[in-house]
Amino acid sequence: MTATVIDGKTIAQASIAEVKAGTERLVAERGVTPGLAVVLVGEDPASQVYVASKGRMAKECGFHSVQHTLPATVTQAELTALVEKLNADPAIHGILVQLPLPGNALSERETIAAIAPEKDVDGLHDINIGRLAAGRVEEAFVPCTPKGCMVLINTVRPEGISGLNALVIGRSNLVGRPIASLLQHANATVTVAHSRTRGLPDLVRNADIVIAAIGRPEYVKGEWIKSGAIVIDVGINRIDAPERGEGRTRLVGDVEYDGAALRAGAITPVPGGVGPMTIAMLMANTLRSAEQSVVGR
Incomplete structure (x- = not known):
């Protein structure tokens, strides 16, 4: 199996196009x-x-x-x-x-x-x-990176994720906690793991969806990934790349990409996966705020 690469750049461009159209309508109307x-x-x-x-x-x-x-x-x-x-x-x-x-x-x-x-x-x-934690997602401004992750998941899983096992690796207020709430809101069964979690490989092997946001380069090994799983790699880590020349570096995620891509059904690259979605969602949230400002006028 070779995973579908989730092209965050293209999906973000589509979101930006929607924001532009919404902005034009708001200005005109x-x-x-x-x-x-x-x-x-x-x-x-x-x-x-x-x-x-x-x-x-x-x-x-x-x-x-x-x-x-x-x-x-x-x-x-x-x-x-x-x-x-x-x-x-x-x-x-x-x-x-x-x-x-x-x-x-x-x-x-x-x-x-x-x-x-x-x-x-x-x-x-x-x-x-x-x-967001109370499940009132429609009333909340959702943090941009988790919101972008959900758009990516919905793109490759348009039928929804109800009943699937989702594993969130990382518990930050920026990503881990809010993405767990969003996944629960979508009726996934959610486990939140972190650097002190015991038996992490077994949790990964049981997960239909893996969100890696722990900030450790290639921490999640490819061999752990369940066949056909959706892998969303939030990590952006710079590591030494001597194969590119002395003093050179490269960006990697929190997931060992090459190995994971052989087992996953769909996976985000680093860079070019989650990153572009974060700014796109910031623009979408700003447009929504502007739209809400005129409600009732």
Whole structure:
């Protein structure tokens, strides 16, 4: 068996096309342009790349795109004041504070808590997390990476996943916990594992769906994968690649891809799988927030 490669780039492009069409309708029918504000604190190179790509995509979707860049020396009070200013701005429908925040003086929890839940397009506010955990998915903004994972699963499994065994490896608030809630909402039987889980190979062998989000390169071995399983690899890890030359590196996921691809029914590559979906879902959440802002007007 050779697995179907789940092309996240192509699926993300289709999602972006839907966002563009929705934006055009909203502007034409209600005169509202979706607005996304991204806040970057400090000068971390990776964060700068992520923020720039989000800004470019927002403009491509026809959004009003704003970036606020603050020095790493900014105080918590100053950062919170900016968030509150954006909360009050009717032209802004989505607020994203790029994480992680630099240093020890800034609180990610306090910063996220300051974002109005209806503008929390990253889905990290306690209210949105609570709605998702309670099964009120339609009322919540779902974190972008888990939401993208579900789109990928639904693409290769359009008949649904009711009754299937799903294993989530990783328990972070960004991916593991919310994807477990989404899978349960879709009536899968869900097991959440992590780095201290005993007997992980046997859990993987029993899983019809494997979501790997543990942040360890090639941690899940290909031989563990159940024949025909759907494998969604969220991991992005950079490892040494001496075969490419001295000092060269390459990206790998949390799953041993080559071995897994021989057994899985469908699998996401790294890169090109989950990654493109994250930004696409951010755009979709922002459009939804803008649409909700005009309900009842």
